[in-house]
Amino acid sequence: MLSNFKQGLRGTERLNQQGAFQGVPSAPAVPRGAQQPRTTQPSPRTTRVATRVARVPTEPRVDAEKDLTSPLHTFEASTLDMPTGRDVESISDTEEWKALQEHVKEINTTHLRDLLRDEGRCMNLIKESEGIYCDLSRQRITNKTSELLMKLANKANLKDKIEAMFSGEHINSTEDRAALHVATRARRDQSIVVDGRDVVPDVWEVLDKIKDFSNKVRSGEWKGVTGKPLKNVVAIGIGGSFLGPLFVHTALRTEPIAAMESEGRTLRFLANVDPIDVARALKDMNPEETLVVVVSKTFTTAETMLNARTVRKWLIAQLGPDAVAKHMVAVSTNLKLVKEFGIDPENAFGFWDWVGGRYSVCSAVGMLPLALEYGFDLMEEFLLGANSIDDHFRLMPLEDNLPVLLGLMSVWNVSFLGYPARAILPYCQALSKLAPHIQQVSMESNGKGVDINGHPLPFESGEIDSGEPGTNGQHSFYQLIHQGRVVPCDFIGIVRSQQSVYLKGEIVSNHDELMSNFFAQADALAYDKPPEQLRSENVPDFLIPHKTFTGNRPSISIMLPACTARTVGQILALYEHRVAVQGFIWGINSFDQWGVELGKVLASKVRTTMHQSRTKSRTVSITDGFNYSTTRMMNKYLEGKTQMLYPEGHDTFPVDSLP
Ligand code: F6P
Numbered sequence: 001m002l003s004n005f006k007q008g009l010r011g012t013e014r015l016n017q018q019g020a021f022q023g024v025p026s027a028p029a030v031p032r033g034a035q036q037p038r039t040t041q042p043s044p045r046t047t048r049v050a051t052r053v054a055r056v057p058t059e060p061r062v063d064a065e066k067d068l069t070s071p072l073h074t075f076e077a078s079t080l081d082m083p084t085g086r087d088v089e090s091i092s093d094t095e096e097w098k099a100l101q102e103h104v105k106e107i108n109t110t111h112l113r114d115l116l117r118d119e120g121r122c123m124n125l126i127k128e129s130e131g132i133y134c135d136l137s138r139q140r141i142t143n144k145t146s147e148l149l150m151k152l153a154n155k156a157n158l159k160d161k162i163e164a165m166f167s168g169e170h171i172n173s174t175e176d177r178a179a180l181h182v183a184t185r186a187r188r189d190q191s192i193v194v195d196g197r198d199v200v201p202d203v204w205e206v207l208d209k210i211k212d213f214s215n216k217v218r219s220g221e222w223k224g225v226t227g228k229p230l231k232n233v234v235a236i237g238i239g240g241s242f243l244g245p246l247f248v249h250t251a252l253r254t255e256p257i258a259a260m261e262s263e264g265r266t267l268r269f270l271a272n273v274d275p276i277d278v279a280r281a282l283k284d285m286n287p288e289e290t291l292v293v294v295v296s297k298t299f300t301t302a303e304t305m306l307n308a309r310t311v312r313k314w315l316i317a318q319l320g321p322d323a324v325a326k327h328m329v330a331v332s333t334n335l336k337l338v339k340e341f342g343i344d345p346e347n348a349f350g351f352w353d354w355v356g357g358r359y360s361v362c363s364a365v366g367m368l369p370l371a372l373e374y375g376f377d378l379m380e381e382f383l384l385g386a387n388s389i390d391d392h393f394r395l396m397p398l399e400d401n402l403p404v405l406l407g408l409m410s411v412w413n414v415s416f417l418g419y420p421a422r423a424i425l426p427y428c429q430a431l432s433k434l435a436p437h438i439q440q441v442s443m444e445s446n447g448k449g450v451d452i453n454g455h456p457l458p459f460e461s462g463e464i465d466s467g468e469p470g471t472n473g474q475h476s477f478y479q480l481i482h483q484g485r486v487v488p489c490d491f492i493g494i495v496r497s498q499q500s501v502y503l504k505g506e507i508v509s510n511h512d513e514l515m516s517n518f519f520a521q522a523d524a525l526a527y528d529k530p531p532e533q534l535r536s537e538n539v540p541d542f543l544i545p546h547k548t549f550t551g552n553r554p555s556i557s558i559m560l561p562a563c564t565a566r567t568v569g570q571i572l573a574l575y576e577h578r579v580a581v582q583g584f585i586w587g588i589n590s591f592d593q594w595g596v597e598l599g600k601v602l603a604s605k606v607r608t609t610m611h612q613s614r615t616k617s618r619t620v621s622i623t624d625g626f627n628y629s630t631t632r633m634m635n636k637y638l639e640g641k642t643q644m645l646y647p648e649g650h651d652t653f654p655v656d657s658l659p
């Protein structure tokens with residue numbers, strides 16, 4: 001590990017001589033067998049260093065100073081001048097940040113049309129690694145920007161923060177936890193230590209259990225209570241217990257191997273507590289052939305637990321109480337609550353508090369439902385894909401490190417150029433759920449108001465993410481990104497499509513047609529179409545302002561060789577780590593989510609009042625503690641439903657008994 005660390009420092013030295021991103025030959029991908037052995041225990045020194053990454057340091061900072069040969073020395077030395085406690089320096093107070101702010105003036109005199117003429121620049125900004133082609137040349141950056149961004153990364157101790165994450169340090173300081181989702185896709189021969197324990201055997205114990213169970217269900221050895229094989233799965237969960245698995249499922253459905261493996265099987269998700277979602281998830285499902293997987297890290301999430309109780313009733317109503325043992329299994333870190341719910345702990349698949357919900361798709365959260373649908377072996381390919389990017393992220397020098405470069409582009413766009421949003425635009429229908437998943441990964445992680453030490457951020461963190469697959473997005477919101485606001489775009493293209501259509505008489509295949517748009521859109525955003533050009537095209541004067549394009553709108557183009565289980569794992573890990581890089585630079589905790597709590601507490605108060613109002617037939621009043629607006633709105637709502645199902649509820653499936 002230490003020599004890997006040195007590798008990063010050597011990259012930094014090179015940077016200082018030559019300027020970042022340029023003149024640095026891409027390091028070859030690290031061959032699997034040739035990787036550095038992972039340490040089994042974090043050294044006391046490592047622990048101390050990484051703790052400092054996450055918390056205000058309190059202990060004397062002398063160790064690395066004394067040992068000038070330590071590879072940790074550079075990191076320690078750069079943090080030594082950081083004030084502690086309430087005086088802790090924000091990254092925005094540093095010379096490196098200010099230099100970038102100053103540099104914006106220079107960038108504002110450039111235009112992408114001209115920057116794209118410089119082939120040397122473009123060459124330096126095109127990176128290829130792990131089979132992923134990544135073109136940053138349509139970012140509003142010059143070689144100098146790259147150099148300044150690398151200096152910022154070094155100032156933020158990025159390399160050391162990455163290492164702290166991989167070393168199982170408690171970088172999620174407000175919850176006093178590691179953020180070690182990388183361990184959920186560790187290879188069996190790896191060793192990753194959290195709190196003194198190598199967790200890789202634990203991870204594989206659960207994966208082996210998933211393999212065994214999914215094989216039994218898929219082969220029909222595990223039968224339902226009436227003796228029928230279980231060919232349907234309903235996965236109940238929300239947020240991180242839903243979006244990642246949905247993304248992967250959507251990505252694989254039409255992939256030929258995955259399609260073959262899932263022949264005759266159905267996987268559905270039930271996330272929203274809206275009874276419409278219940279109705280849709282259960283529609284035409286034969287309970288005799290249905291396995292329900294309740295996925296919840298905490299096993300307390302209100303929506304998930306109500307949906308779980310709803311579906312449990314649905315099963316019992318039709319198959320009797322014994323159905324639960326054969327038709328319901330769980331994924332959770334809270335095995336006590338799983339048992340209390342009535343699911344046999346033998347049928348529970350655990351994970352750990354060091355896996356954040358939104359980072360949990362590679363744990364049993366995603367692996368169980370997806371292995372049931374596609375078979376464990378294919379899903380292992382998905383894990384290996386994610387693992388390949390983990391290795392890349394940990395070992396590659398910063399200037400060739402894809403998640404680092406992508407993260408730095410985001411920081412540049414958000415914090416210096418002032419573009420708060422990002423569009424995720426896969427030119428691949430199979431990736432249609434990437435944007436919703438990354439919305440949670442990115443916005444729940446980096447939408448913070450304070451830094452990791454609890455001090456208000458002097459700048460805004462996070463990006464507003466959204467997106468749709470091309471070409472659908474083109475016929476929807478691209479007007480705004482071409483002529484309205486500047487929204488940096490991620491274009492994601494695929495070389496070999498999962499499906500092939502090429503009609504006789506057409507000049508291109510359907511996939512070529514799709515990809516023609518992928519190539520065209522990035523340039524359409526970058527280049528301008530000025531009034532002179534329009535005039536030369538005989539555009540009437542009154543239309544010229546409407547048809548003018550200012551261009552200079554940044555984008556990133558990413559190309560994957562195919563959309564397979566492996567590359568889906570790669571793209572997932574690429575975005576996860578990009579988000580971490582942004583948080584590490586901004587100096588925030590990307591692994592907690594306190595902002596989601598307040599709404600849950602208020603909803604609980606509303607729920608109690610609603611119950612009283614229903615059962616005691618009374619209206620809500622200001623004395624219930626709500627403001628005028630909410631009180632009035634609730635009464636309007638309750639009045640409109642007085643005829644329905646109340647005061648006594650009764651079980652209805654699906655919700656079809658409303659008058
Ligand atoms: O409310 C947000 C959240 O806590 C997410 O972070 C999480 O992914 C989701 O709820 C679901 O939580 P659980 O898996 O515990 O049900």
